[in-house]
Amino acid sequence: MEPDDPTEHEELDDANEELEEDPPRSPWVGRGLVAGALGLWGVVAWMRVGGDARVQVRPAALVDPGDESDEAGDRGDGADVLDDGRGDGASERRDDGEPEAALGEDEAPEEAAAGGSGLDPEAAARAADSTPRDPRERLEGASWAKDFEPPTKVTYKVKRGGSMKMVANLYKIFHHEIQAWNPGVDLDVEQGPGTKFVVWQSPGDDFVSESVGYAGDGSLVGGVPMVDGPGRILKMEAWKSYATAYNVAVLDAILRQWAKRFPEDRPLLVGNMSAAKGGRLRPHSTHRSGRDVDLSYPQKIVPGEEEYNWREMSERNLDADRNWALLELLVESGELEVVLMDSKLQKILYDHAIATGRVAKGELGFWLEYPRQPGTVETIVRHHAGHVDHLHARFKCQPSESRCKSRDRD
Ligand SMILES: [Zn+2]
Incomplete structure (x- = not known):
């Protein structure tokens, strides 16, 4: 999404209310000023941690007014993230030693006859293969996705320097809390560039981190801030970067896998997730229970285009092939x-699949709602207005999360 603002009007769009699991909506206008005022200039370096749910959100003074758009999130100026501040002991970047999972495209049966158009025979066969087949059957449970390990500690690295109090304010965590996690560090003293602060630490074995209620009407217990690492640029404001410990681990693994598969690509932009305790996160109608995350669409590099950022996607700049790869990766998890x-x-993805055989024709009906009417089928990808400059991924409720609710839940 463009720096100034976005587009997604979840609040105003009812096309998918059911899907979005929204509670009744109320009008809201305006956009967060204070967020900007926070001067997110730091960068964040995080470490693996496990989390504790004790991150407390401060009173609403900081809640920004803002328009209703579902802003993917932008850490603002100086969001010089990118530093894998995993800190001591956890600095493996993209080498987690896990085997690469095979992309499923080669596994598609080749039953149908090739269909002209200059495709190689395999792709042509896939393009023509209309045998109904749910891609989840071939993608889920990929080897890289076997063990998601929640962090036990998360650190933030200030790129240009700053005080610990400033970092606490970015996360909206209590000063006494950050002080306890960083003993001996003075709250007010300016620290130099590259200084790392612990911004979350697991309270222990009995720590519970869970999603409660619906994504559009729920909350988060034991929220953990997103960790930095390969494959990502954390663009959200720090206090909007929370999820359940498990979902932080899942997203981290997905992004690491992304970096591993496409080391030459630009990292994905990661936008808003949830607040530490969940609940309303303006301008979103959802993002309330630690299961949602906004991600950038893989973009083609367009000559002359400014900085890498959220951008409205079209045929011109959407990298259709990579978007399919991202969808497959998300499902593989x-x-x-x-x-x-x-x-x-x-x-665009549909046409690309048909034209290139990138995805078997028989799978398309499971993947995409298009070309059918939005809201009429339960596909993996569904339309929701406003998602032109970022996609929104929602993770499942875990079996252990007895209070987690989903209309998609089986
Ligand atoms: Zn979203």
Whole structure:
């Protein structure tokens, strides 16, 4: 999404209210000023941790007014993230020694006859193969996705320097809390560039981190801030970077896998997730229970284009092939519930699949809502207005999360 603002009007769009699991909506206008005022200039370096749910959100003074758009999130100026501040002991970047999972495209049966158009025979066969087949059957449970390990500690690295109090304010965590996690560090003293602060630490074995209620009407217990690492640029404001410990681990693994598969690509932009305790996160209608995350669409590099940022996608700049790769990766995790993506972008993916045989024709009906009417089928990817410059991924409720609710839950 463009720096100034976005587009997604979850609040105003009812096309998928059911899907979004929204409670009744109330009008809201305006956009967070204070967020900007926070001057997110730091960068964040995080470490693996496990988390504790004790991160406390401060009173609403900081809640920004803002428009209702579902802003993917932008850490603002100086969001010089990118530093894998995993800190001591956890600095493995993209080498987690896990085997690469095979992309499923080669596994598609080749039953149908090739269909002209200059495709290689395999791709042509896939393009023509209309045998109904749910891609989850071939993708879920990929080897890299076997063990998601929640962090036990998360650190933030200030790129240009700053005080610990400033970092506490970025996360909206209590000063006494950050002080306890960083003994001996003075709250007010300016620290130099590259200084790392612990911004979350697991309270122990009995720590519980869970999603409660619906994504559009729920809360988060034991929220853990997102960790930095390969494959990502954390663009959200720090206090909007929380999820359940498990979902932080899932997203971290997905992004690491992304970096591993496409080391030459630009990292994905990671936008808003949830607040530490969940609940309303303006301008979103969902993002309330630690299961949602906004991600950038893989973009083609367009000559002359400014900085890498959220951007409205079209045929011109959407990298259709990589978007399919991202969708496959999300499904491979076995933890994806749904992806929200504007219909017009789904059309680009659909046409690309048909034209290139990238995805078997028989799978398309499971993947994309397009070309059907939004809201009429339960596909992996569904339309929701406003998702032109970012996609929205929602993770499943875990079996252990007895209070987690989902309309998609079996
Ligand atoms: Zn979203």
